[in-house]
Amino acid sequence: MRGLDFDIAHLLAGTLVLISFLQLYQDRLYALLNIFALHALVLALSVAWQAFIQDAPHLYVTAVLALVFKAIVIPVVLHRIIVKLGIHREIEQVVGVGPVMLAGIGLVALSMVVMLRVTQDADPLAREDLAFALAVVLLGLLMMVTRRNAVSQVVGFMSLENGLVLAATGAKGMPLVVEISIAFSILIAFIVIGIFLFRIRERFDTVDLQALDRFRGERR
Amino acid sequence: MRFDALAAVLLIPLFAAALLALLPGYRITARLNVLATLATFVSAVSLFAARPQPGPYLLVDDLNSTFIVLTTFVGFTTSVFSASYIGHELENGKLTPTFVRFYHAMYQMLMFAMNLALVANNIGVMWVAIELATLTTVMMVGIYRTHEALEAAWKYFILGSVGIALALFGTILIYMAARPAVGEGLDAMVWTTLIKRADAFDPALLNVAFVFLLLGYGTKVGLAPLHAWLPDAHAEGPTPISAVLSGLLLNVALYALLRFKMLLAVNPAALAPGPLMVTLGLVSLVFAAFMLYRRRDIKRMFAYSSIEHMGIITFAFGMGGPIANFAGLLHMTMHSLTKSAIFFAVGHVAQIKGTQRIADMGGLTETNPVLGWGLILGVIAIAGMPPLGIFMSEFLVVSSTFARSPALALILVFGLLVGIGGLFLRLNTIAFGEPRGPVATSNASYLPLFSHLALVLMAGIYMPQALVAWFQSVAKLLG
Numbered sequence: 234m235r236g237l238d239f240d241i242a243h244l245l246a247g248t249l250v251l252i253s254f255l256q257l258y259q260d261r262l263y264a265l266l267n268i269f270a271l272h273a274l275v276l277a278l279s280v281a282w283q284a285f286i287q288d289a290p291h292l293y294v295t296a297v298l299a300l301v302f303k304a305i306v307i308p309v310v311l312h313r314i315i316v317k318l319g320i321h322r323e324i325e326q327v328v329g330v331g332p333v334m335l336a337g338i339g340l341v342a343l344s345m346v347v348m349l350r351v352t353q354d355a356d357p358l359a360r361e362d363l364a365f366a367l368a369v370v371l372l373g374l375l376m377m378v379t380r381r382n383a384v385s386q387v388v389g390f391m392s393l394e395n396g397l398v399l400a401a402t403g404a405k406g407m408p409l410v411v412e413i414s415i416a417f418s419i420l421i422a423f424i425v426i427g428i429f430l431f432r433i434r435e436r437f438d439t440v441d442l443q444a445l446d447r448f449r450g451e452r453r
Numbered sequence: 454m455r456f457d458a459l460a461a462v463l464l465i466p467l468f469a470a471a472l473l474a475l476l477p478g479y480r481i482t483a484r485l486n487v488l489a490t491l492a493t494f495v496s497a498v499s500l501f502a503a504r505p506q507p508g509p510y511l512l513v514d515d516l517n518s519t520f521i522v523l524t525t526f527v528g529f530t531t532s533v534f535s536a537s538y539i540g541h542e543l544e545n546g547k548l549t550p551t552f553v554r555f556y557h558a559m560y561q562m563l564m565f566a567m568n569l570a571l572v573a574n575n576i577g578v579m580w581v582a583i584e585l586a587t588l589t590t591v592m593m594v595g596i597y598r599t600h601e602a603l604e605a606a607w608k609y610f611i612l613g614s615v616g617i618a619l620a621l622f623g624t625i626l627i628y629m630a631a632r633p634a635v636g637e638g639l640d641a642m643v644w645t646t647l648i649k650r651a652d653a654f655d656p657a658l659l660n661v662a663f664v665f666l667l668l669g670y671g672t673k674v675g676l677a678p679l680h681a682w683l684p685d686a687h688a689e690g691p692t693p694i695s696a697v698l699s700g701l702l703l704n705v706a707l708y709a710l711l712r713f714k715m716l717l718a719v720n721p722a723a724l725a726p727g728p729l730m731v732t733l734g735l736v737s738l739v740f741a742a743f744m745l746y747r748r749r750d751i752k753r754m755f756a757y758s759s760i761e762h763m764g765i766i767t768f769a770f771g772m773g774g775p776i777a778n779f780a781g782l783l784h785m786t787m788h789s790l791t792k793s794a795i796f797f798a799v800g801h802v803a804q805i806k807g808t809q810r811i812a813d814m815g816g817l818t819e820t821n822p823v824l825g826w827g828l829i830l831g832v833i834a835i836a837g838m839p840p841l842g843i844f845m846s847e848f849l850v851v852s853s854t855f856a857r858s859p860a861l862a863l864i865l866v867f868g869l870l871v872g873i874g875g876l877f878l879r880l881n882t883i884a885f886g887e888p889r890g891p892v893a894t895s896n897a898s899y900l901p902l903f904s905h906l907a908l909v910l911m912a913g914i915y916m917p918q919a920l921v922a923w924f925q926s927v928a929k930l931l932g
Contacts, residue, residue: 352657366622371617377615397618
């Protein structure tokens with residue numbers, strides 16, 4: 234088991250966690266989108282590698298979807314949107330880099346402790362994949378809570394979904410239903426997000442959610 | 454070809470959605486919407502007559518047929534209410550014909566998604582259906598495109614997606630737990646197979662999976678502290694959607710949770726899911742009860758009341774056992790009927806007054822007696838006053854809890870009393886006193902409102918033996 238197969242899968246999943254960390258402290262939207270594209274690219278490689286070692290050709294579909302949609306189409310479209318909105322030079326930071334990174338390290342440690350402990354009987358590959366996947370999911374969540382800008386929240390959400398895809402492909406033999414559904418939901422989610430961004434733009438001239446917060450809760 | 458009720462429950466809404474998206478003209482589409490939901494309801498009832506065998510994707514059993522009939526019934530009555538409500542929104546220009554077309558298509562998509570989630574035998578399909586239901590409601594919450602509606606929809610979308618994502622992680626973990634016992638592939642996601650083999654699953658993995666599922670689907674149930682999306686989504690969307698959200702979608706998410714609770718109950722080494730659900734239920738109840746006091750927006754107030762009642766229902770199912778489960782099922786049914794009835798009344802009231810601010814409404818019993826008393830009756834019912842149905846179910850929850858753990862029952866009763874106070878305080882302002890705000894007659898159809906209230910009243914006074922026996926058998930199934 235512990236051959237080259239395992240090492241490469243491990244390397245790719247670990248890289249994904251590292252890129253999640255890179256995303257955490259990007260305060261420029263362009264840079265953030267580029268890093269996200271990288272995130273999706275590594276995910277595509279990782280899924281393709283899983284398809285190869287599990288001998289599960291249907292996973293290649295998921296890999297291609299990740300590559301085309303997440304690594305190319307979505308970053309390009311989001312690039313255009315932020316240029317259109319004129320927010321590509323904006324710098325945003327809600328919480329300092331230090332605390333966010335520390336929280337991220339804490340979350341990774343947490344996911345390792347939880348997942349490695351409960352999956353002692355599972356095969357090591359699936360086990361570590363799951364632990365890394367949970368770390369990516371939690372880092373995505375962390376990003377969503379520390380950002381105020383709608384675009385970066387969406388990027389946070391998409392990297393969270395990347396973690397889910399990693400988990401689903403790591404679970405050996407998981408039926409195709411799920412892969413399709415994941416790809417499908419990302420697609421829909423993206424459409425919804427696109428519509429939202431445009432609608433928000435129509436009304437506010439900003440996608441900074443702090444502007445939206447003025448209208449929150451009870452009025453008057 | 455024989456009539457396949459299960460296929461009908463799924464395909465009627467799906468075709469109706471496509472058709473309604475294409476057809477122009479408000480009058481035809483509103484009627485078609487009613488017709489489609491009625492046909493779905495009739496097919497759902499016919500599921501009792503001929504039950505199909507469970508397949509790898511779809512399943513009909515005692516538990517979900519109860520949910521399906523309730524969902525399709527409230528879906529039908531809400532579509533009747535929606536016809537007059539949306540007509541009014543068109544008249545005063547809050548919605549354009551294009552948006553109404555979109556609205557009707559989305560309404561049917563939502564019915565499809567909820568029915569699919571209920572009949573799914575595959576936990577992956579169930580997840581997809583709940584995600585679809587979330588997305589359609591997000592679209593509908595944002596349909597007015599005001600500042601508040603957009604913010605509510607965005608908040609709902611983000612929190613809902615996070616919940617859904619956590620639930621998917623939980624679903625993957627269930628698959629991981631099932632794989633060694635059931636084998637790779639489709640079988641390890643089929644619920645009927647899982648429940649047979651769940652005793653052989655790895656308990657630790659099952660526990661972690663359940664925690665994720667509880668957090669994920671719990672967000673969709675609106676349990677505190679994961680409820681933040683719920684009041685905004687209820688307050689800012691069209692009122693028929695508030696009725697469907699409160700009355701149905703929260704139930705569907707809870708149903709998903711119950712399915713996984715049943716899995717854990719089979720495995721003796723897994724943690725007992727009861728205490729977790731009891732805690733979340735009580736926290737939601739007490740929190741929401743206090744939140745009722747500071748509300749100025751009428752729909753927001755009833756949204757908090759929904760959190761309160763979902764808390765009670767989750768609590769009852771968490772306690773488990775035949776009586777508490779029975780009470781939970783009954784309470785869920787009663788809450789769906791009553792809360793949607795209240796939203797029907799509130800929708801018309803808000804249209805007459807042109808606002809949702811409680812301070813701008815007053816003396817409803819004088820200006821619009823039918824609507825005013827309908828609302829009063831609904832609030833009395835939701836507060837749990839005898840002899841209405843919710844009194845029965847709350848009484849059962851409280852008495853069965855007192856028998857088993859008095860300390861929990863005390864918290865429960867405290868929460869209920871606080872909630873009653875909050876509701877009546879506001880009801881007084883709205884229903885009695887000097888008439889405030891614009892006065893107008895409403896050409897609303899009162900049929901959905903009063904048919905729901907009549908059912909709730911009937912359940913409180915006399916429940917047919919067959920219905921009691923049915924609920925008892927389902928309660929037994931829930932363990």
